[in-house]
Structure formats: structure tokens, C-alpha cells
Amino acid sequence: MSESNFVDYVKIYCRSGKGGQGSSHFRREKYIPRGGPDGGDGGRGGHVYLRANRNFWTLLHLKYERHVFATSGEGGSAKRSTGKDGEDRFIEVPCGTVAYDALTGEYICDVTEDGQSVRLLKGGKGGRGNVHFKTSTNQAPRYAQPGEPCLEQTVVLQLKLLADVGLVGFPNAGKSTLLSVVSAAKPKIADYPFTTLEPNLGIVQYRDNRSFVMADIPGIIEGASDGKGLGLRFLRHIERNSLLLFMIPADTADIRQAYDILDRELLRYNPDLASKNRVLAITKSDLADEEQLQTLEQEWPDIPRVFISAVTQQGIPELKDILWQELNRETFQDTAQIVHRDMEPDSHEEELKIEN
Numbered sequence: 001m002s003e004s005n006f007v008d009y010v011k012i013y014c015r016s017g018k019g020g021q022g023s024s025h026f027r028r029e030k031y032i033p034r035g036g037p038d039g040g041d042g043g044r045g046g047h048v049y050l051r052a053n054r055n056f057w058t059l060l061h062l063k064y065e066r067h068v069f070a071t072s073g074e075g076g077s078a079k080r081s082t083g084k085d086g087e088d089r090f091i092e093v094p095c096g097t098v099a100y101d102a103l104t105g106e107y108i109c110d111v112t113e114d115g116q117s118v119r120l121l122k123g124g125k126g127g128r129g130n131v132h133f134k135t136s137t138n139q140a141p142r143y144a145q146p147g148e149p150c151l152e153q154t155v156v157l158q159l160k161l162l163a164d165v166g167l168v169g170f171p172n173a174g175k176s177t178l179l180s181v182v183s184a185a186k187p188k189i190a191d192y193p194f195t196t197l198e199p200n201l202g203i204v205q206y207r208d209n210r211s212f213v214m215a216d217i218p219g220i221i222e223g224a225s226d227g228k229g230l231g232l233r234f235l236r237h238i239e240r241n242s243l244l245l246f247m248i249p250a251d252t253a254d255i256r257q258a259y260d261i262l263d264r265e266l267l268r269y270n271p272d273l274a275s276k277n278r279v280l281a282i283t284k285s286d287l288a289d290e291e292q293l294q295t296l297e298q299e300w301p302d303i304p305r306v307f308i309s310a311v312t313q314q315g316i317p318e319l320k321d322i323l324w325q326e327l328n329r330e331t332f333q334d335t336a337q338i339v340h341r342d343m344e345p346d347s348h349e350e351e352l353k354i355e356n
Contacts, residue, residue, distance in 0.1 A: 244273070277326045
């Protein structure tokens with residue numbers, strides 16, 4: 001995914017269709033010169049929907065399509081014929097897209113599953129024809145309802161990447177290198193900070209043909225939650241990740257302090273991130289000797305941790321095992337409870353043994 005092709009923010013002007021005009025027609029046929037009202041109803045205006053599509057990965061296709069208009073309903077006609085409904089418009093977006101009102105910033109909806117659709121704007125109802133207004137005292141009404149007007153709204157669409165594991169770390173912490181080693185992704189890699197300017201996704205293959213998705217986002221700096229660096233632009237991509245992998249180089253002066261800074265920035269951005277499972281990976285461990293590694297262990301926070309080196313492949317299999325276990329922690333716990341329950345002797349069987 002090239003840098004110019006990744007678009008995760010667009011603003012779109014949407015407008016639903018107007019309802020069709022009801023007809024005020026009267027029945028006129030041979031030998032029936034003065035027939036009663038037979039005007040049909042107008043068709044409804046088209047709706048505007050937001051629909052998730054797994055075939056899209058970015059909002060690039062909407063970058064140059066900033067106006068989405070549904071068509072209006074047709075007017076009613078003679079013989080109580082209802083006008084044709086307006087054509088609905090579907091805005092196709094990647095799974096994980098969130099919609100906000102551009103004027104108020106109010107949350108509208110989000111779509112996370114393929115095929116899920118949410119109606120953003122409702123089309124106007126069609127007007128009723130004059131046949132509905134016929135009464136005993138007014139048998140020839142010469143009026144019909146107009147259709148309801150359209151609705152319009154400017155919508156902001158933001159993409160939040162859906163991934164199992166999100167990489168969190170300072171610039172130049174080795175996140176892109178790790179992604180390139182454990183998956184087929186080819187992110188840009190260089191020995192200077194802020195090499196990654198856009199998120200990258202990779203599928204990590206695990207044992208028995210199992211896999212999980214890993215997301216690399218641009219590095220976080222202190223003050224990112226206040227907009228420093230790339231700031232809020234990419235922090236939202238972490239919200240959808242099931243597991244956070246903190247990556248801190250082995251040559252960092254104070255690993256615990258670095259972890260606390262990263263943790264603080266995430267929680268200031270969104271306190272709900274505190275509930276996500278976490279793993280700590282000490283990167284570039286091939287540059288440290290055993291004595292330094294033993295010293296670093298004393299500075300680790302109380303979360304699963306591992307030393308890795310993407311260059312020498314040190315700790316990579318162990319890291320995959322830990323990530324898979326954390327991603328499926330509930331499944332493993334449920335299995336352990338079942339096994340433990342099956343191994344416990346039945347109380348009734350114990351009583352029989354005692355009696356015998």
C-alpha cells in the first residue's frame with residue numbers, strides 16, 4: 001500500500017431524494033366524461049446508505065467523489081398509478097469505518113462487518129394523490145400532496161483499522177522491521193525516525209494454518225494525545241485492535257519510563273484502551289549482552305514480555321506463541337476449566353467407593 005494511496009479521512013456531502021408529487025388527475029374515458037379522481041401517489045425519494053465492503057482497504061475511492069446524491073421519486077399518474085421510487089445510493093467503505101456529523105462532530109454510526117449497511121439519510125415520502133381526499137361532501141378534490149423535501153448532511157468518514165495485534169512504540173523502534181519479518185507485508189524501512197507515515201497491515205502465519213492480522217502505525221511521541229507529531233491522526237487505529245504489542249528497543253535508557261509514556265499517551269487519548277490485553281517486546285536485543293538483558297528484566301512492567309531481534313530471528317517464534325495465547329486467552333481459560341472439571345471425581349462415585 002503506497003503512501004499516496006492510503007486515505008483514512010474524507011468529508012462527503014450527502015443528499016437524499018425528494019418525494020414525488022401526488023397526482024390530481026381525474027378519470028376521463030369514452031362514455032365516462034366525468035369520472036372521479038384517480039390520481040396516484042408519488043414515489044419516495046432515494047435513501048443514502050453507508051455499507052461495509054471487505055474489498056476496500058482505504059477511503060481512496062471516495063477522495064474525489066465528495067458528493068453523493070440519491071434520485072428523487074417520480075410523480076403519481078392517472079389510474080391510481082404510483083410514481084417510481086428514487087434510486088438509493090450506497091457509500092461503499094472498508095470495514096471499520098466510522099461516520100460523524102461534520103458540523104457538530106456528533107457520532108452517527110460505524111460499520112464493522114462485511115455487508116453491514118446503515119441508512120444515513122432517509123428519502124422524502126411521496127405525496128398522496130387526490131383519490132385519497134375524496135369525501136362525501138367533496139367528490140372532486142382538485143389538489144394532491146407534494147412530496148416531502150430531501151435531507152442533506154455533510155458527513156466525515158474515518159477509517160479505524162481492524163486488526164488483531166497493534167504495534168505501539170516510539171519512532172524507529174523496529175515495528176516495521178518486525179512486520180516485514182513475520183508477514184509478507186513490505187513497509188518502508190530506514191534508520192531514521194518517522195519512516196512509517198501511514199499504517200500497514202500484515203497477516204502473520206501461525207501453526208496449523210492459523211493466522212492473525214498485525215497493524216503497524218506511525219511511531220508515538222510524548223504529547224501525541226495533544227496532537228504532537230502525527231498525533232491523533234493515527235492513534236484511532238489502535239482502538240480496534242484486540243491486543244497491543246508494545247515495542248521498546250533494548251538500548252533505551254529507561255524501559256519502564258518509556259513504557260509508562262506510551263501507556264499514558266494511549267490512556268489520555270482513550271481511557272478504554274486500559275482494558276486491552278498487552279504484550280511487551282524488547283527489540284534489537286541482539287545488540288545487548290546477557291548482563292544487560294538481566295538488568296533490563298528488573299525494569300519490565302507486569303505484563304507478558306519477550307526479547308526479540310528481527311534481524312537474527314531471536315525470540316520471534318516465542319513472540320508468536322505469546323501473541324496467539326493472549327489473543328485466545330478466553331478460549332484457553334474455558335478449555336482449562338473444562339479439563340479441570342472433567343478431572344475432578346464425581347461426588348456420588350466417591351460415596352459409593354467409601355460404602356464399598
